[in-house]
Amino acid sequence: MKIYLVGGAVRDKLLGIPVKDHDWVVVGSSPDEMKKKGFKQVGKDFPVFIDPKTGEEYALARTERKSGHGYTGFEFDTNSNVTLEEDLARRDLTINAIAQDEDGNLIDPFNGQEDIKNKTLRHVSDAFSEDPLRVLRVARFYAKFDDFIVASETVDKIKEIVESGELEHLTPERKWLEIYKTGRDLDKFFSFLITHHARDILFPEILNDNRWSSGMGQIFPSDTTKVEIISFNLYGCIQTPEGIESFCQRLKVPNEYKSLALLFSNCLRNYRDYVPDSTENYDALLSLIKKIDIRKKDRLSSFMKYVYYFCGEPDGHKNFFEELIKNINNFKLSDEDQKKPGLEIKKIIENAHREIAQDSIRKFLNKSD
DSSP states (O other): OEEEEETHHHHHHHHTSOOOOOEEEEESOOHHHHHHTTOEEOOSSSOEEEOTTTOOEEEEOOEEEEOSSSTTOEEEEOOTTOOHHHHHHTSSBGGGOOEEOTTSOEEOTTOHHHHHHTTEEOBSSGGGGGOTHHHHHHHHHHHHSTTOEEOHHHHHHHHHHHHHTGGGGSOHHHHHHHHHHHGGGHHHHHHHHHHTTOHHHHOTTSOSOOTTTTTGGGSOOTTOOHHHHHHHHHHHHHOSHHHHHHHHHHHTOOHHHHHHHHHHHHHHHHHHHOOOOOTTOOHHHHHHHHHHTTTOHHHHHHHHHHHHHHHOOOTTHHHHHHHHHHHHHHOOOOHHHHTSOHHHHHHHHHHHHHHHHHHHHHHHHHHHO
């Protein structure tokens, strides 16, 4: 039984970037032996084990054979005779097919180190075209490693997959997971899929021209969150509310991402361009505040952060809205008003919000003078 560090951990170490996760492959073992050593089996399709001390994954070396459609259409062999090289041969790219033994020695049968040096994404074997998920994985690595190129022969394999119809068998959940993993570089991820004619099959809502969001991944606020990054990128790459709704429904996108992306789409430009000009012109302001839904404070905070970070702040604009929102949120019905019929309460709240809006506009105009 021998254990090797494999995949992204070895690749990232060679690239000089922080290693987040460690994946291990075990050669010459069996499920029974792994369990006896205290590992907990979690894999359903093939044996994967968790080290209870570290929480890291250990997979038995395996080979695979195409038996159906999509990325799940494979049969696996994990018998103890499977070699390390056979396991590495089933991987997608040469840069992901390097192993490191317990003494720190590298095993690199497919010249992944050379491709790292030359900054090239290259498939390991002809079996690459059997798994449609690899189109998304190449797109993700292309987006992640900014100055890498895709080998021409790998581009040919991607074309084979696109033309085979296999992309249609990818599940919504798996497509969303690749988007989630890509994170801040979604504009480049989608651009790759457009270039290689996979966009129309996988994500038809994505615009052909992503210049609006191009390069956004490099300049997000330092305190940004994953939800903010992906939501803003989806807005930049889709833009219309109808497109975002369709995209999120098809991919079963979590509501927090959909909600923020729609807020950017529906309100960003109107919010950014709003300029208080008259105390009588309060309807548009209150309509905008209602559309933003200031009750959802975390979402509102994310929205305002991105508006001012990317669009700048006209004189007094941020203070105007912050003061207005604070005053609206601070308004409380009196005990007597709370006992009135619903329609009367609604009217009282509307009048109070109108007065708050007019007062905020008046103060803004006085400061401007």
